[in-house]
Amino acid sequence: MTPAAPSLESWLVVVNLPIGPCDFAPPHGWAAPAPLGCRVLVPWRGALEVGLVVGSGDGRGGHRLREAVHVLDDPASPWVTPATVSGVQGWAADARIPAGLIWGDLLGVGWQAEVTHMVRAVEGADLSMFARRPPTERWTDAGAFPDALLDAIREQGLLEERFTPRPRMRGAVAARPLDEVPPASRTATVLSAVTPAPAGLTAKQAQAAAWLAGHGPCDTLSAWAKGAGVSNGVVTAALNAGGAQYTLVDAPPPPAWTWLHGHGPVDTYAAWANSASADGVPLTPTQAGTLALRGWADTIEVPQPPPALPEPHPQPDPAGAPDPLPEAPVWRLHGGRARARFALLAPRVTRLLTQGRGVLVLAPDHATLRRAWEGLSGLAAHAGTRAAQLTGTLSEPQRAHTWQLIRTGEARLVIGSGHALAAPLDDLALIIVLEEASDAHKLLSGSRAFLPDLATRIAAAHDAALALVGTTPAAESVPHPGAVLPPPRARVHVVDYANPPEQPELGPLSSVHLRLGDQGYPLSHDLARVLRQVQERGRQAALLAPRRGYSALLRCPSCDHTPQCRNCDVPLRFHREGRQLTCHQCGYHQPIPERCDQCGDPMWQARGPGTEWIAQEVQKLLPGFPVYRLDRDRQDDLTPLMRGESGVVIGTQLLLSHEPPPDLALIGVTLADTWLNVSDFRASERYHRLLRQLAEWHPTRAPMLLVQTFQADHPALKVMVDGRDTLAYPAAEERARAALNYPPHARLAQIEISARDQHKAQAAAQDLADALHGAGATAHEVLGPAPSPVARVRGVYPYHLFLRARSDTRLGELLRILDTRTWKAKIRVDVNPRGGL
DNA sequence: AGCACGCCGACT
DNA sequence: GTCGGCGTGCTC
Numbered sequence: 074m075t076p077a078a079p080s081l082e083s084w085l086v087v088v089n090l091p092i093g094p095c096d097f098a099p100p101h102g103w104a105a106p107a108p109l110g111c112r113v114l115v116p117w118r119g120a121l122e123v124g125l126v127v128g129s130g131d132g133r134g135g136h137r138l139r140e141a142v143h144v145l146d147d148p149a150s151p152w153v154t155p156a157t158v159s160g161v162q163g164w165a166a167d168a169r170i171p172a173g174l175i176w177g178d179l180l181g182v183g184w185q186a187e188v189t190h191m192v193r194a195v196e197g198a199d200l201s202m203f204a205r206r207p208p209t210e211r212w213t214d215a216g217a218f219p220d221a222l223l224d225a226i227r228e229q230g231l232l233e234e235r236f237t238p239r240p241r242m243r244g245a246v247a248a249r250p251l252d253e254v255p256p257a258s259r260t261a262t263v264l265s266a267v268t269p270a271p272a273g274l275t276a277k278q279a280q281a282a283a284w285l286a287g288h289g290p291c292d293t294l295s296a297w298a299k300g301a302g303v304s305n306g307v308v309t310a311a312l313n314a315g316g317a318q319y320t321l322v323d324a325p326p327p328p329a330w331t332w333l334h335g336h337g338p339v340d341t342y343a344a345w346a347n348s349a350s351a352d353g354v355p356l357t358p359t360q361a362g363t364l365a366l367r368g369w370a371d372t373i374e375v376p377q378p379p380p381a382l383p384e385p386h387p388q389p390d391p392a393g394a395p396d397p398l399p400e401a402p403v404w405r406l407h408g409g410r411a412r413a414r415f416a417l418l419a420p421r422v423t424r425l426l427t428q429g430r431g432v433l434v435l436a437p438d439h440a441t442l443r444r445a446w447e448g449l450s451g452l453a454a455h456a457g458t459r460a461a462q463l464t465g466t467l468s469e470p471q472r473a474h475t476w477q478l479i480r481t482g483e484a485r486l487v488i489g490s491g492h493a494l495a496a497p498l499d500d501l502a503l504i505i506v507l508e509e510a511s512d513a514h515k516l517l518s519g520s521r522a523f524l525p526d527l528a529t530r531i532a533a534a535h536d537a538a539l540a541l542v543g544t545t546p547a548a549e550s551v552p553h554p555g556a557v558l559p560p561p562r563a564r565v566h567v568v569d570y571a572n573p574p575e576q577p578e579l580g581p582l583s584s585v586h587l588r589l590g591d592q593g594y595p596l597s598h599d600l601a602r603v604l605r606q607v608q609e610r611g612r613q614a615a616l617l618a619p620r621r622g623y624s625a626l627l628r629c630p631s632c633d634h635t636p637q638c639r640n641c642d643v644p645l646r647f648h649r650e651g652r653q654l655t656c657h658q659c660g661y662h663q664p665i666p667e668r669c670d671q672c673g674d675p676m677w678q679a680r681g682p683g684t685e686w687i688a689q690e691v692q693k694l695l696p697g698f699p700v701y702r703l704d705r706d707r708q709d710d711l712t713p714l715m716r717g718e719s720g721v722v723i724g725t726q727l728l729l730s731h732e733p734p735p736d737l738a739l740i741g742v743t744l745a746d747t748w749l750n751v752s753d754f755r756a757s758e759r760y761h762r763l764l765r766q767l768a769e770w771h772p773t774r775a776p777m778l779l780v781q782t783f784q785a786d787h788p789a790l791k792v793m794v795d796g797r798d799t800l801a802y803p804a805a806e807e808r809a810r811a812a813l814n815y816p817p818h819a820r821l822a823q824i825e826i827s828a829r830d831q832h833k834a835q836a837a838a839q840d841l842a843d844a845l846h847g848a849g850a851t852a853h854e855v856l857g858p859a860p861s862p863v864a865r866v867r868g869v870y871p872y873h874l875f876l877r878a879r880s881d882t883r884l885g886e887l888l889r890i891l892d893t894r895t896w897k898a899k900i901r902v903d904v905n906p907r908g909g910l
Numbered sequence: 911a912g913c914a915c916g917c918c919g920a921c922t
Numbered sequence: 923g924t925c926g927g928c929g930t931g932c933t934c
Contacts, residue, residue, distance in 0.1 A: 083934090092932090092933070095933075096934050097934060115934075116934080117934080137934090138934065139934055829928095829929090
């Protein structure tokens, strides 16, 4: 009944929920320091949850602490390295993100305890007041009792608990030992003769009884009748007259059981039936299930064999190759092609691995990850270690097994996505962030972390170096010391929609639409000509469309009405395939209306620069030429193209995450301006990166890059045409950022204030802005509030407030003002937001 | 995130 | 009177 002796220490434990760490007392009898980075089982809302120990406190939180129940990992080999814990916690604190959110994003594995849990009552404890059938003093599996009951007893200190690690299990069907099969299943009801035969049987009946007595029991009446050579009526009468009786006899195990007994567990009833039948024991899955139901088989759990892992890609040993890369805490490597960059990285990576240290490679998307795996994984073998891949696309058992390989030190080169960032590398020496400017590093839900920011914190906490490696540097990376390769050769052809070539017979036509029509849209005359060449020569082309689908709005020609999403303040997008209007904001979709619901006039057919329309235009231009589409809505099978067959693929930016067709002769950007008409200070940087990535998409060739645009003079495009300097554009961008006070010369955060009631949201946003100003924030530091670009999303009204601070420290100060009181709307912070400013 | 609690309008 | 919508707050 007495609580544990008041301990001064408490543990800060993070659970996989969008809340901050909670305090727990160490488990009963725990004397060692807090097991930082280890997983623990903690009482949570009446049950046990897995949590991660991220720190310790003084236990004076003011409320009575519950004890952590069990430490799942050996403190000598924690689930997450303590340095990683401190790096991530530091980021979470500064970004004012609940720690549970970010850990939920980073740890793809380990939230499930792989233990067997046994309980018993403390000796002498009377638990009868808790339940009719409480735990006894015998060890019993905890599953036999309700969670809430166990927790109530646990809280009183009357429960003893034992946890033993359990290997990963899978369900299986096994033969039950013969002595455990229920007796009813092991006997059969048979007809046997009664001796001596009673008097009064007719002749036929007596004959039947005599046969039964001589030939032994029968299973059925008809079997008896058949055996005795009489009709069914005779044996029924003989039975009723007492000439035979039903008796129980021992039955042999059914052949299906004997088979299972000899072959060991199978995965499913169907597998049992199939394998047994194949071995000459006829069995259907239904029969197998019936046998199990009668107690001949048990469903059990068997240890899972280790899953297959990605194979490393062989690489030559770079031992002795020169290593010209910087030794700074943060450095960069950009330009060239992926293959050349990895070749340059190889000596450094191999040297660190050979020293017994760890290297982590963070890739933003699947295509970059695949190239990194091809370019680096083989190095591990030269350094006496293994390479491990950690991504969300692996199965859960694969991730768990990989995590274990890293934790035990067997694999020290880790290549992966965000799931790899917290990998428990013991002596981390280097984190390589690939394509550090990629928006794909931004988590769109949960913590909304920008993973390179976290990588920076984790590297610093480990005293490891951070390398930023990619096609073209982010403006933020320019100030770091680095190595630069010349950009790959690019053949760029620009179609300038704003300044068509002189055509005197045209007259004073100036409208954009006429110019578009004149030069050809979406396929300009130049693009059409090159596409025809591609067809004639049997080669391959890729066209980049600004959007998926038909991607246009539906508009009423009479009243100008455009159908809107019912949940969001955006017009619905027209998708010809599937005949639907879809909201690209929330996914709401409805059939296409024939008539305007405002004035009743017929609606216009929509046309827009989506993949669907461009594909149609290409088919019109090149009849019979294979056309493939690749976007989120439709992903055609590109196998013929990848085999080298002629054709054209039309896609969104998703194209870049696929392998390029091997005989690619042309890449067309149908309307480059899409990447520039975005209200985001990173738009032109993003545009430049897209062009550079397109230029190096094919690993060896330089296909023609045909860009259709109204802004032919844009510097991001011009450097592609005449520049051989990888850094020229990013450096100019960086200077522009300095002038405008944008990153890296400022730290940004977006605060989203949202409520179902628009006025409430607006008032709360204003309230918050006032509070920030009242607490000393300057007009320069607080921008807004303003309604979100989409005024209503999924039925709520978001307002945005931007913070622009000169340093992380100052940003932290500003964000801490949010904690000073509660606001009357939902507040969400997004540090280092991408897009929308 | 769930889940309980509590506050208001629509009904047997 | 209660049923049930949802807004608010808590989880150690």
